[in-house]
Amino acid sequence: MITDIEGRSAAEIADSLRTLIERGALRPGDALPSVRALAEHLGVNRNTAVSAYRQLTNAGAVVTRGRGGTLVAGAAAVAQEGFAAGTALRDIGTGNPDPSRIPDPSNALARVAGRPVLYGEPVIDPDLAAWAEAWMGGDLPAGCDPRLTVTSGAADAMERLLAQALTRDDAVALEDPCFLTSIHTVRIAGYRPVPVPVDEEGMTVAGLRAALEQGVRAVICTPRAQNPTGASLTARRAADLRAVLREHPYVLVIEDDHYSLLSRLPYHSLIDPDHRRWALVRSVSKFLGPDMCLAVTASDPETAHRLAMRLTPGTTWVSHLLQRLVHALATDPDVSARIRAAGEHYAARNERFAGMLTAGGIPTRPGDGLNVWVPLGAPARAVSEQLMRRGWLARPGDEFALGERAPSERLRLTVHELDDADLQKLSDDLVASVSAVRANAEPARAAG
Missing domain, CATH: 3.90.1150.10 (Aspartate Aminotransferase, domain 1)
Known part of the structure; x- marks a missing residue:
């Protein structure tokens, strides 16, 4: 089998192995050559073989078993949020x-119907934009100059944010333990997750510093109600993290404030006024329901421009009916x-x-x-x-x-x-x- 593997670069070797897996020449459970054997066969540096296997591992195509070697991955079930099907437990x-705590949208639905929205019109509904500017802007440092983008939920925003800034095998700092959707987004896209430990005050300073030393190009942080730990950044911890990030102004910092309006705790940001690449993402799914697939992203102008390029009016924009419904609910005192x-x-x-x-x-x-x-x-x-x-x-x-x-x-x-x-x-x-x-x-x- 080793004779069928080709390539000189990590990407070429990974593509060769992926082709063998897709064609059935390699099946789930099959052992791959050791890093040393593969490198010697192809005449490449050992680190090139390591990088190829890492790309396949991040994509979920292979699994590593330590001394048990590297094996072709099977169709293992992936952990997801939500109810478990078919259980009596x-x-x-x-x-x-x-x-029972999600507001009933029935009354608001009757009020949001209006004239049809046509191709070429603004992607963000004006009323939602005005409300979102107040919702997001008040929690960002002065001088950040935020620009708004609307996406189909926080997961959609994360995927777009990473895609416009990274290429395959780039390193991303993730909280450890980590929100399931963030793990999936990073691994499926082929980025390299770098764990940053979380304690009672949130992402640790030593962990972030170590991740930055490993060359991460993006950091995803949950300022409040970190999932799964429930930790929230304190003012002191946020200040210490900002101090570390000041030496890396072009690393993309993404804050996922998913709990927002439900949280009883103040919002403390990692985003410094002088940081160049940043985004604050807030979805409405926790308080208006998961079926309300809408999130608002406030980001620096360059990041906002790149996100907007991927939101084509009439195809990948967020429905204006949904935007109007979210605005109607969010501005209702009851x-x-x-x-x-x-x-x-x-x-x-x-x-x-x-x-x-x-x-x-x-x-x-x-x-x-x-x-x-x-x-x-x-x-x-x-x-x-x-x-x-x-x-x-x-x-x-x-x-x-x-x-x-x-x-x-x-x-x-x-x-x-x-x-x-x-x-x-x-x-x-x-x-x-x-x-x-x-x-x-x-x-x-x-x-x-």
């Missing part, structure tokens, strides 16, 4: 907002009150559950956002299996990890739809599950 891993109440509800339920776990011997901070990031002191997958036996479907932290590392000892749980009785039952079951995993581990350690 109580699903507490969805990451969804409470549907809807605004419902959004504030929803944010208070999510915080109260998470705090209630965290208190129950802490009282049960699992100290837990509620954080901010739709989920609770629970420290277990035991492998998360084993605990989640114990929870399944007790009727719960949980989401282990391993799904949010970047790269290979020790098994996660965290669960990300979505509990805001549970009443007090169900919260207490889940807390008791989780405590029992952790105890069972630890008890099962004792004989294994003794035998070892």
